[in-house]
Amino acid sequence: TPVWLHMQVSPVRNELNEVVLFLSIFRDITIFKQPIEDDSRGWARFARLTRALATSRSVLHQLSTSGARGEAAGAKGLRTAEVVQLNTEVLPAYKQEAPKTPRNIILHYCAFKTTWDWLILILTFYTAIMVPYNVSFRTRQSNVAWLVVDSVVDAIFLVDIVLNFHTTYVGSAGEVISDPALIRTKYLKTWFLIDLLSCLPYDIINAFENADEDTTAASTHHHLLSQSSSVGQAAARSLHVAEGISSLFSALKVVRLLRLGRVARKLDHYIEYGAAVLVLLVCVFGLVAHWLACIWFSIGDAEAAREYGWLHQLAHSVGQPYRYSGDGGGRWEGGPSRRTLYVSALYFTMSSLTSVGFGNIAPNTDAEKMFAVAMMMIG
Numbered sequence: 001t002p003v004w005l006h007m008q009v010s011p012v013r014n015e016l017n018e019v020v021l022f023l024s025i026f027r028d029i030t031i032f033k034q035p036i037e038d039d040s041r042g043w044a045r046f047a048r049l050t051r052a053l054a055t056s057r058s059v060l061h062q063l064s065t066s067g068a069r070g071e072a073a074g075a076k077g078l079r080t081a082e083v084v085q086l087n088t089e090v091l092p093a094y095k096q097e098a099p100k101t102p103r104n105i106i107l108h109y110c111a112f113k114t115t116w117d118w119l120i121l122i123l124t125f126y127t128a129i130m131v132p133y134n135v136s137f138r139t140r141q142s143n144v145a146w147l148v149v150d151s152v153v154d155a156i157f158l159v160d161i162v163l164n165f166h167t168t169y170v171g172s173a174g175e176v177i178s179d180p181a182l183i184r185t186k187y188l189k190t191w192f193l194i195d196l197l198s199c200l201p202y203d204i205i206n207a208f209e210n211a212d213e214d215t216t217a218a219s220t221h222h223h224l225l226s227q228s229s230s231v232g233q234a235a236a237r238s239l240h241v242a243e244g245i246s247s248l249f250s251a252l253k254v255v256r257l258l259r260l261g262r263v264a265r266k267l268d269h270y271i272e273y274g275a276a277v278l279v280l281l282v283c284v285f286g287l288v289a290h291w292l293a294c295i296w297f298s299i300g301d302a303e304a305a306r307e308y309g310w311l312h313q314l315a316h317s318v319g320q321p322y323r324y325s326g327d328g329g330g331r332w333e334g335g336p337s338r339r340t341l342y343v344s345a346l347y348f349t350m351s352s353l354t355s356v357g358f359g360n361i362a363p364n365t366d367a368e369k370m371f372a373v374a375m376m377m378i379g
Contacts, residue, residue, distance in 0.1 A: 004030045099168075101178040106167045108176075113167060120160055123153050127198075128257055128287060136294035136301075137338055157199035164191070289353060292375060293345035299367050300345075304332050308364050311335070314344055317360075353379035 006029045012021035099107070106113055133139070164187050168178045177183065300311040304322070315321045315335045322335040336344075344361055351357035352375040363372040 002030070003028065004032075099176045099178060101168060102180060104166055105178050105180060105183070106163065108168045108170070113163075116160070116163065119156070123156060124260060125283075125287075126153065128260060129290060131257065132291050132294040133342070136298045137342065139338075151201060154199050154201050157195065161192070161195050161199065164195070285353070288378075289346060289349045292349040292353075293342065296349055296368075296371065297341060297345045299365075299371055303365050303367060306365055310348075310361060310364055310368055311341070313364065314341070314361065349375060352376060355379055 006027045008025045008027075010023045010025070011019040012023055014020050101107060165184055166180070167183065168176050169183065169186060171177045177186070297311075300309050303309045304311060306312075312322060318336050318340065320334060320336045322332045325331050325333045335341075348357070348361045351361075352372060355376070363369045
């Protein structure tokens with residue numbers, strides 16, 4: 001006896017309306033097919049159909065109304081392809097059920113939190129670029145515009161701390177933890193201290209320290225002109241102490257670089273894409289070269305007393321030599337601009353990392369040579 005089966009393949013979509021599975025349904029429709037050998041006896045056909053319907057009543061509930069459409073088209077018999085259909089409204093969906101969270105708790109994978117995380121990553125890269133530059137080149141944030149920008153960044157980092165106290169996380173067993181007490185305990189034990197240190201307003205503190213430093217410098221210069229040399233040296237030492245305190249506040253901003261660990265965790269699921277890996281490697285290479293350039297300049301600035309260092313050699317090559325000033329505690333004045341110094345330092349680190357240096361900027365002191373050897377080993 002021939003057996004007729006109706007197979008239907010239906011797509012299963014997720015919450016993004018993407019097809020992730022296919023549902024295959026098989027139905028026995030032998031009773032609805034015309035027999036292979038036509039039986040002209042009408043009573044035999046009716047009895048066979050009645051007996052089949054009595055044993056397969058459940059199949060009738062899955063018939064659609066398309067049979068009427070087939071009769072209107074002039075079809076002579078009942079066609080299974082027109083009557084056995086699955087309503088699209090009852091198609092299953094393969095979706096992740098959103099967990100029920102308490103009030104004021106944010107899901108870590110919601111659209112708002114994802115957008116916020118990308119904003120934090122961008123500001124983290126901004127911090128990773130500006131903090132080493134400001135610390136190495138001892139830039140003073142006297143410009144109000146830069147103070148406002150850095151203050152806004154600090155405020156955003158502070159808001160991020162508040163949000164982290166109200167954001168779910170994935171537990172060790174893969175479950176979503178939404179208990180407020182567990183969330184706060186987890187955050188306090190992991191990233192809270194680092195995030196707190198990274199959002200302190202070091203730039204505003206630096207601005208007040210710089211104002212005090214200017215006042216100290218003026219009084220130092222007055223003592224140097226009006227009093228003995230010993231008193232002037234003591235005042236100069238106080239000036240250096242003030243500069244050291246200001247540099248300490250600037251150096252504390254380097255703590256923000258620890259937030260780069262979040263960048264690695266955020267970009268972890270993009271590693272499987274070749275283009276993303278290439279872009280990530282280029283960004284990491286540029287960031288490392290920038291850090292090494294800041295260190296290279298700091299070494300030359302620390303050894304400015306040695307006139308054969310790379311800073312003095314660069315100053316002579318561009319026709320802007322340094323000159324030593326005995327006033328104001330004894331400082332080196334003049335020299336190339338800050339932009340020239342940074343570009344030259346970045347050029348040297350890039351050429352050393354890629355091993356294509358031309359020797360126009362070369363290490364001369366022992367510290368510079370040791371740092372150059374370390375860069376060659378890294379490159």
